[in-house]
Amino acid sequence: MRRQSVNSTFLGILLIIIMVMVPKTELQGQNAAEIIERMEERMRGDSNYAEMTMTIERPRYTREVSMRSWSLGNDYSLIQITAPSRDQGTTFLKRHNEIWNFVPNIDRTIKMPPSMMSQSWMGSDFTNDDLVRESSTVEDYEHRILEENSEIDGRSAWVIELIPKPETPIVWGKVLIWVDKEEFIQLRIENYDQGDVLANHIEFSEIREFDQRLFPAKMVLIPADKPDQRTVMYYDALQFDIDIDDSFFTQQNMRRVR
Numbered sequence: 001m002r003r004q005s006v007n008s009t010f011l012g013i014l015l016i017i018i019m020v021m022v023p024k025t026e027l028q029g030q031n032a033a034e035i036i037e038r039m040e041e042r043m044r045g046d047s048n049y050a051e052m053t054m055t056i057e058r059p060r061y062t063r064e065v066s067m068r069s070w071s072l073g074n075d076y077s078l079i080q081i082t083a084p085s086r087d088q089g090t091t092f093l094k095r096h097n098e099i100w101n102f103v104p105n106i107d108r109t110i111k112m113p114p115s116m117m118s119q120s121w122m123g124s125d126f127t128n129d130d131l132v133r134e135s136s137t138v139e140d141y142e143h144r145i146l147e148e149n150s151e152i153d154g155r156s157a158w159v160i161e162l163i164p165k166p167e168t169p170i171v172w173g174k175v176l177i178w179v180d181k182e183e184f185i186q187l188r189i190e191n192y193d194q195g196d197v198l199a200n201h202i203e204f205s206e207i208r209e210f211d212q213r214l215f216p217a218k219m220v221l222i223p224a225d226k227p228d229q230r231t232v233m234y235y236d237a238l239q240f241d242i243d244i245d246d247s248f249f250t251q252q253n254m255r256r257v258r
Contacts (some may be wrong), residue, residue: 019020022033028062031145032081032144032145032158032160032161033138033143033208035143035145035158035160035179035184036137036138036141036143036160036162036179036251037138037178038122038184039098039137039156039177039179039184039185039186040136040137040138041184042183042184042185042215043185043186044071044073045213045240045241046072046240046241047070047072047073047238047240047241047242047244048070048071048073048238048239048240048242049068049069049070049237049238049242049244050068050069050071050235050237050238050239051066051067051068051194051235051236051237051238052066052067052068052069052233052235052236053065053233053234053235053236054066054067054122054124054231054232054233054234055231055232055234056122056123056124056125056231057229057230057231057232058229059228059229063123064081064083064084065081065083065087065124066081067079067080067081067082068080068082070244070249072244072246072248074123074136075094075095075096075246076094076095076246076248076249077092077093077131077249078092078093078094078248078249078253078254078257079091079092079131080089080092080257081122081187088104089102090102090103090104091133091254091255091257093097093249093250093251093253094131094249095249098111098112099111099112099128099131100251100254100256102251102255109172109251109254109255112117112128116128117129117254124221124231125200125221125222125223125226125229125230125231126221126231129171133183135177137162137177140164140168140170141162141163141164141165141168141170141175142162142163142164142165143161143162144160144161144163145158145159145160145161146159146160146161146176147159150178152178152188153187153205154185155181155182155187156178156179156180156181156182157178157179157180157187157188158178158179158181159176159177159178160176160177160178160179161174161175161176162174162175162176162177163204166249171193172191172192172193172194172199173192173193173194173195173196174192174196175189175190175191175192176188176189176190176192177189180235181205183214185204185207185214185215185216186202186204186216186218187203187204187216188201188202188203188204189201189202189204196223198224199223199224200221200223200225201221201222202219202220202221202222203219203220203222204216204218204219205218205220206218206220207216210235210237210238210239210240211238211239211240213240215235215238217234217235218232218233218234218235219232219233219234219235220232220233221233222252
């Protein structure tokens with residue numbers, strides 16, 4: 001009995017020593033990565049279908065665009081504009097890092113060249129590059145918890161810092177993400193350029209249930225250098241883990257999807 005007690009004490013001391021010797025940043029990094037992975041699963045699912053309304057707010061005008069979208073993982077998505085009438089039927093297809101645009105008025109499918117990637121998408125604060133960005137918040141970044149108990153709209157959140165790994169072609173120098181500690185959903189994102197200057201931030205709000213899953217129905221993107229303008233994306237309907245495969249995401253289907 002005495003020998004067992006000594007061994008138990010020794011193992012306890014050894015465990016304490018190991019915990020002290022492991023750098024705190026490594027423990028935080030592992031936990032932060034797990035948080036981000038759970039957040040990705042919550043926000044995306046393996047596939048999804050959505051009906052959305054995008055409102056582009058400018059000092060002199062407001063424009064509204066309605067759309068439907070289908071997505072499969074990070075590599076495939078198809079977005080079809082349903083309103084206004086002049087844009088109805090316009091469809092965007094993403095396959096890996098390429099985008100095609102079907103314009104029904106001229107009955108043409110156009111592949112977007114690299115020179116157009118930084119241009120505004122549908123006149124919003126999103127860019128064409130935002131549609132094709134293949135980076136994974138789980139695999140392509142180093143993660144670190146900056147704050148354990150930040151608060152947004154009465155919700156307790158982690159603040160996670162994401163630094164791109166050297167080999168990844170990511171435009172941002174740093175990303176901060178606020179993750180709800182109960183539901184693992186995004187509450188805020190801040191994107192910083194390579195000079196560590198804030199480029200834009202995204203606010204997530206109006207959390208409600210979609211397909212038996214809590215999700216922020218409203219997303220607002222605000223450019224840091226143009227605080228008087230914003231793009232609001234509102235989810236009207238959202239389904240997760242739908243029955244779909246990569247054969248759906250073709251140029252032929254851009255013309256016939258209904």
